Amino acid sequence: MNTLIATIAAYLIGSISFAVVMSRAFGLSDPRTYGSKNPGATNVLRSGSKKAAIATLVGDAAKGWLAVWLAVKFGPSYGLDEGGIALVAIAVFLGHLWPVFFRFVGGKGVATALGVLLGINVWLGLATLATWLIVAYAFRYSSLAALIASVFAPFYYGLLFGADEILFAVVVMSALLLYRHGANISNLIAGKESKIGSKAKGAAKK
Template sequence: ADILKSLGPVISVKFLSLAPDPWALDSELVPLISVLAGLAAIFGHSYSIFLNFKGGKGMATVTGMALGLWPWTVLILFGIWLLIAALTKYVSLASITVVVLLPVMVSFMYPKTEYIIISIIAAVVIVYRHRLNIVRLLKGQEIKIGDKVKLEED
């Protein structure tokens, strides 16, 4: 569902650009409007006004936006994510790594200024949202895939 929060708006902008007038968007504006739609979804998810500006870490929302804008980049980064998660058993490390690689990949594969800027903003937001995971990783306290989690009782 979180992937669709950003994939939907990005794809909608692309479809609007194909529509007959008066709904057609200027093709020059489509990349800019697409990234703004994706950015709005990321911030809306991560800093929801309905949750006192709290929310999720945003990785799935960034993935949806990236899937709509840069599908080949997502395919490559998903392979890297799977490899890191399988080798280290840390979902957070895999997520942080691929989101840091996102602007690099976008720069080479989809070199539009607005795409590079949004990928950098997305990476900064996701790394910031994972700051506690980073602290736990550095302390060796991060939960690994397959670890049993103790639930606190009230």
């Protein structure tokens, strides 16, 4: 029962879309209506507001970290085992992708996945973040950086901890990230993908 409660709570935490919340707070257009129409930090950045984008990034990463950290820190005292922690990690990520509070229209999960990885292990999160930063700096494509980082995340976990139930959760997240970036993969191949910092039409303040 405690595992079920923790999983549902994690999903609800993940369902808080900081891209929408922060856009409203900063008086910006709904990020689901311009650019890639993805409620995430990269698309919010296309509005021209770096503050809103940073707030979105921090918020989305923090919710992933918080859910997993709470499960790791306090879960064992309430009977939450390794499998339960894995379920929490997947649940908070699914909440971001398909948020119940926003008609199940969510983001692609890059920042939230990073938060989850940091909650599992700081070094795991930092290694994955470093991979994203290197690729993003070299090619200026957030989507490409996310794709490559998502492939490396399970590899990093395996090196650090070997194969276990939490590795399964990381693999599931990586697979979902690749799935959610399907349109970006097509755009990258066609040379139509927007680079980091490019401003989108319709992203002006209300």
